[in-house]
Amino acid sequence: xTGDLRSAPIPxxxxxxxxxxxxxxxxxxxxGDYECPYCARTDALLAPLPIxxxxxxxxxxxxxxxxxxxxxAAEAAGxxxxxxxxxxxxxxxxxxxxxxxxWDRVAAxxxxxxxFDADRRSEAVADRVERDxxxxxxxxxxxxxxxxxxxxAFPGVPGAALLGSLAG
Numbered sequence: 001x002t003g004d005l006r007s008a009p010i011p012x013x014x015x016x017x018x019x020x021x022x023x024x025x026x027x028x029x030x031x032g033d034y035e036c037p038y039c040a041r042t043d044a045l046l047a048p049l050p051i052x053x054x055x056x057x058x059x060x061x062x063x064x065x066x067x068x069x070x071x072x073a074a075e076a077a078g079x080x081x082x083x084x085x086x087x088x089x090x091x092x093x094x095x096x097x098x099x100x101x102x103w104d105r106v107a108a109x110x111x112x113x114x115x116f117d118a119d120r121r122s123e124a125v126a127d128r129v130e131r132d133x134x135x136x137x138x139x140x141x142x143x144x145x146x147x148x149x150x151x152x153a154f155p156g157v158p159g160a161a162l163l164g165s166l167a168g
Contacts, residue, residue: 007138007139007140007153008138008139008140009139009151010029010135010139010148010151010153011135012027012029013027013029013052013054016128017054017056018054018055018056018078018083018084018087019052019053019054020052020053020084021050021051021052021053022050022052023052024052025050025051025052026050026051026052026149026166026168027051027052027054027149028046028051028052028053028054028147028148028149028166029054029056029147029148029149030042030046030053030054030055030056030145030146030147030148031056031057031058031132031136031139031141031144031145031146031147031148032055032056032057032058032144032145033057033058033059033060033064033067033070033071033144033145034059034064034066034067034070034071034074034087034090034091034094034097035059035063035064035065035066035067035070035094035097036060036063036064036067036144036145037094038144038145038156038157039091039144039145040091040094041157042145042147042157042158043088043091044091045157045158045163046158046166049163049166049167050166050167050168051166055087056132056135056136057071057074057075057128057129057132057133058132058133058136058141058144058146059071059129059133060143060144066097066098068129069120070090070097070102071129071132072120072121072125072126072129073086073090073102073116073120074086074087074090075119075120075125075128075129076115076116076117076119076120076122076125077105077106077109077111077116079115079119079125080111080112080115080116080119082109082111085109086105086106086109089105089108089109090105102120103116103117139153140153141153141155142155143155143156145157147162149162149165149166
């Protein structure tokens with residue numbers, strides 16, 4: 001007997017999602033991992049496109065042991081109003097993802113280092129990352145990156161056809 005393995009629909013942007021781009025632009029919901037080189041490549045491909053982008057954490061710790069730590073760090077920066085700046089800095093320099101460099105990024109962004117460190121270790125931040133991860137699992141995410149466009153999943157680095165359709 002085989003069961004119905006269809007995934008639950010991916011929810012649209014919520015009040016606490018990280019969103020950038022014009023509200024009327026095509027919506028892309030991305031599940032990613034800050035230690036994943038394919039996610040960094042996808043980030044570079046999506047950056048210039050005229051899209052409304054939602055980023056959700058999907059740390060694959062079996063392949064990327066610092067992925068959850070990095071997701072928590074991005075959330076902690078977000079608690080000081082610098083989520084996307086921190087996001088961009090992580091993908092912009094994946095060779096420096098250890099703790100001293102995380103604090104250097106915080107200082108460079110003018111954030112409070114002590115607050116950042118406490119926030120990144122907080123239960124609220126861990127719960128936020130876990131909620132993103134579980135929403136991805138419910139939606140059928142099995143790899144990073146996975147993009148959802150029009151409710152359809154596109155696993156892996158986006159190809160030319162998808163990028164072209166988003167470019168308008």
